[in-house]
Amino acid sequence: MIQGNRLPRSLKKNGYRVKITEPDNNLEKSIKFFKPNVIFNALHGQFGEDGFIQTILERFKIPYTHSGVIASSIAMDKEISKKIFIKNKINTPKFLTYSYDIKNEDLIKKIKKKLRFPVVAKPLNEGSSVNVYICNEKNIIKILNSIKQYKKVMIEEFIGGREIQVAIMGNKKLGAIELKPKRKFYDYQAKYDLNAKTKHIIPVDLPQLKFNQLMNLAFKAHKVIGCRGVTRSDFKYFEGDFYLLEINTQPGMTKLSLVPEIASYSGITFIKLIEWMLKDASKKK
Ligand SMILES: Nc1ncnc2c1ncn2[C@@H]1O[C@H](COP(=O)(O)OP(=O)(O)O)[C@@H](O)[C@H]1O
Ligand SMILES: [Mg+2]
Incomplete structure (x- = not known):
């Protein structure tokens, strides 16, 4: 699933030549014809996020954004990634x-x-x-x-308490956002339906030491899974402890998405964020 059209629109507006292509049987033809310098992987979910499309993209020998094959597939598997978090002393719910x-x-x-x-x-x-x-x-x-x-x-x-998500951008601890859903938890509707009125809170109200601890946890998760580019780690914060639920290797990039919101708070515009991702794509990992 390709997420919205904000991304290609914004690239075009800034002078890039962009071709949108679906990951279907025409993908190879389309890439061979267009000869891109870099592929922005805007896919989401299974196939786009789990190492599958990344394996296909490797064959073209053209830089693509976000994590590579192995990190993508590890991060997509909540059991394997949690085992790695535990090995690395990153707290995660039992x-x-x-x-x-x-x-x-x-x-x-x-x-x-x-x-x-x-x-x-x-x-x-x-x-x-x-x-x-x-x-x-x-x-x-x-x-x-x-x-x-x-x-x-x-x-x-089940971990009660607060819902906080952290964005990592390569070696940069980009920042965090707190979500306050009006619903029972941060479910599908709370994530995507504006009428669900989930509150987005930046900056997150945490003591500096706790905030640093949270940033370090997300950074460590990004590194131990072997991620590239931008990731978003989902935490619960309960009675002074952070619990990492998962790390996302293809975080949303729509108007409502959290990573662009975190980036914007730290002074990085949407186009700057995307441009960084395109440049970073050429770095092999
Ligand atoms: N162990 C948990 N305790 C409390 N809430 C949870 C727990 N696991 C998931 N949730 C809730 O469900 C949401 C989605 O869970 P998550 O593990 O991040 O899966 P997904 O890949 O679907 O985002 C979380 O943001 C949180 O609101
Ligand atoms: Mg999640």
């Missing part, structure tokens, strides 16, 4: 994975032993809060059965 292979009672017992209700059930490799559910002991089985198509899901301890 979790277990479930493959629909044990009895319901055993699952409930396991959750009670390892975590505690409420928990959050979510796919390992989705995004946009799609099929993310807060569950209690009563509704969890029904919810899990409703997302059986994933075959394996993550069950994570």
